[in-house]
Amino acid sequence: MTLQTAPARPVGSRAADAVVKAIETRIAAGDLPDGAPLPPERDLIETFGVSRTVVREAVATLASRGLVESRPRFRPVVRRPGYDAALAAASGVVGFLLAQSDGVKSLYDIRIFLEAALVRHAAKHARKEDIEALKQALDANEAAIPDSQRFYRTDVAFHAVLYDIPKNPVFPSIHKAFTSWLEPHWVKMERSPERNRVNFLRHSDIYRAIRDRDPDGAEAALNAHLNAAWEYVRGTFDDI
Amino acid sequence: MTLQTAPARPVGSRAADAVVKAIETRIAAGDLPDGAPLPPERDLIETFGVSRTVVREAVATLASRGLVESRPRFRPVVRRPGYDAALAAASGVVGFLLAQSDGVKSLYDIRIFLEAALVRHAAKHARKEDIEALKQALDANEAAIPDSQRFYRTDVAFHAVLYDIPKNPVFPSIHKAFTSWLEPHWVKMERSPERNRVNFLRHSDIYRAIRDRDPDGAEAALNAHLNAAWEYVRGTFDDI
DNA sequence: GCCCTATTTTGGTATGACAAAACAAGCAAT
DNA sequence: ATTGCTTGTTTTGTCATACCAAAATAGGGC
Structure with missing residues (x-):
């Protein structure tokens, strides 16, 4: 018996992409204001119903886009990006x-x-x-x-x-x-x-x-x- | 008793960074030529002696930098980057x-x-x-x-x-x-x-x-x- | 109120498992 | 012989769990 939730997701796309998009939207909406720490990974797991692997990949993507700043061992901080x-x-x-x-x-x-x-x-x-x-x-x-x-x-x-x-x-x-x-x-x-x-x-x-x-x-x-x-x-x- | 390999790595840095750097070097050296697929994740695990988590994070970073192109379910492909x-x-x-x-x-x-x-x-x-x-x-x-x-x-x-x-x-x-x-x-x-x-x-x-x-x-x-x-x-x- | 310590969070990593897609090989049919 | 199909193997994407170490927090003594 499989314990994993059914994907129910179009093939050829990553689950992390959905999470990235959701967080992006929240940042754009000001829901997560500049300077605020991102919710803990374990919370995001519950919020989006995905595994920590996916959450971490999503956060990494956001960091690479400059939307959050993540130092090791610190909560990622939201950075409403500018042109820099x-x-x-x-x-x-x-x-x-x-x-x-x-x-x-x-x-x-x-x-x-x-x-x-x-x-x-x-x-x-x-x-x-x-x-x-x-x-x-x-x-x-x-x-x-x-x-x-x-x-x-x-x-x-x-x-x-x-x-x-x-x-x-x-x-x-x-x-x-x-x-x-x-x-x-x-x-x-x-x-x-x-x-x-x-x-x-x-x-x-x-x-x-x-x-x-x-x-x-x-x-x-x-x-x-x-x-x-x-x-x-x-x-x-x-x-x- | 801990089964994990000792970090032996300065705090405040990610293990993935080392992997990223190593692969970058290999790309720059032409060891991994343009268009070639990256070695499978399991091989990289052995090569660098890290877990798959780290390898995947490293590959994601490389992808965000445009050094490799990764489509879901495909081997990441090396792209010697240009200004685009x-x-x-x-x-x-x-x-x-x-x-x-x-x-x-x-x-x-x-x-x-x-x-x-x-x-x-x-x-x-x-x-x-x-x-x-x-x-x-x-x-x-x-x-x-x-x-x-x-x-x-x-x-x-x-x-x-x-x-x-x-x-x-x-x-x-x-x-x-x-x-x-x-x-x-x-x-x-x-x-x-x-x-x-x-x-x-x-x-x-x-x-x-x-x-x-x-x-x-x-x-x-x-x-x-x-x-x-x-x-x-x-x-x-x-x-x- | 302030400082030091113990506890709880939280991120970083390791490991193992499984489904689905891609890949490779072999076989059958025209 | 080439084409097309089937099957077995790789490989990636995801999930789950566990552990450590550093950071954040709470608690206690002064």
Whole structure:
């Protein structure tokens, strides 16, 4: 005699999928608010009438989609995902791709391409507050020239302002993704106050072109800046 | 007396992670070539000395990262991932985000932004072959005006050429991702030969501007095209 | 009220079992 | 000989149970 409940489920689909969908719906409905812990696995078993195997698989799927965050031995926490989560989900494969030949270069070129468009946009549409924010980031960058670690942070922050200007929530997430993906390849680069000063001057060029409403100049300055940076770090990749 | 093997593993990490990493390495090394089925779960149990629970969790993780493709009841198949896999991994969350207010608009704006930069780039750097390809896509588009279904396909193909021109493998994947994400929201739009003709004329404007090496004109034509399309479909979203 | 300890939850893993689908091999019929 | 069917074997999907260790919680002493 079989003790298992009859499947009564279309073949070619997993039982876990139904659970995933149900939980997704609950999150979307706000039933499980952001930050709340997921019900214990043993409760979900009863709720959905499935085995713990299925529940665990479902939770794993949700985690891979960024809808919940699960650390070992902790209750999974609901995370109403933003655009960063979407890009974070891709980061597994991206890491794989970066390890392959020209992977870093391809992605870096995309970044240059996008950022060139961003500075052009900024030169045309930035508002006074935006230019103000850019100026502040630039000043912080200058102040950090002697301290390479702090310089890197202010460098990233300066570029981040460019992604904020269009006021589209996707852009800041893209920036976060780029920095997190490319950062490991950047930290290997030796840094020095002299290099920092050069980079600061490039930032300064970009800032002035934007302030002066010069799209072509801004684009040229940004391309010069990022391409020079690439030439500078290229040496660390000759093993690829 | 415990029958379980001693963990001997730092707390705060999952046993599955080690298996995932090992299989990833084997895929990267070409040990498991593209298209090959993964070894049966029972073999992996022996290979790694873990339980089937762990193996299954590891395989699920690999599947979510796009490194293997698993259909129910079939052996998972190794897929050496490309940039599409990276974006496909994000699609779960993106679907979630598109359902939220302004999600479609945000993403569509990103597409406009990127594509505007692409046509500008094309106007400046497209080679003769690129412009030739664009012309062919345009002709196919024109021929399909009476058949709305075919028109949609040629429409997508026309835009795809723009993503091919920079010769960066990431761009075509981005295009695929955009179309697959936004397509469901597009098919609801009613189509007619008259609308198709309007869209074809816009494509024609873009093509001519690129051919004539006019970045500003190309950007303007593209913005006009995509913004008009948005206005046209906006009505279908007022429920959001 | 605060801190330390004992108990209860809860997630991580192991193991064994069974149904259903896929796969492989062998046999029959045209 | 090739095609099609039947049957036995793999393999996955799921269920059930059990155990451990870490986390959360309750309880008691100060």
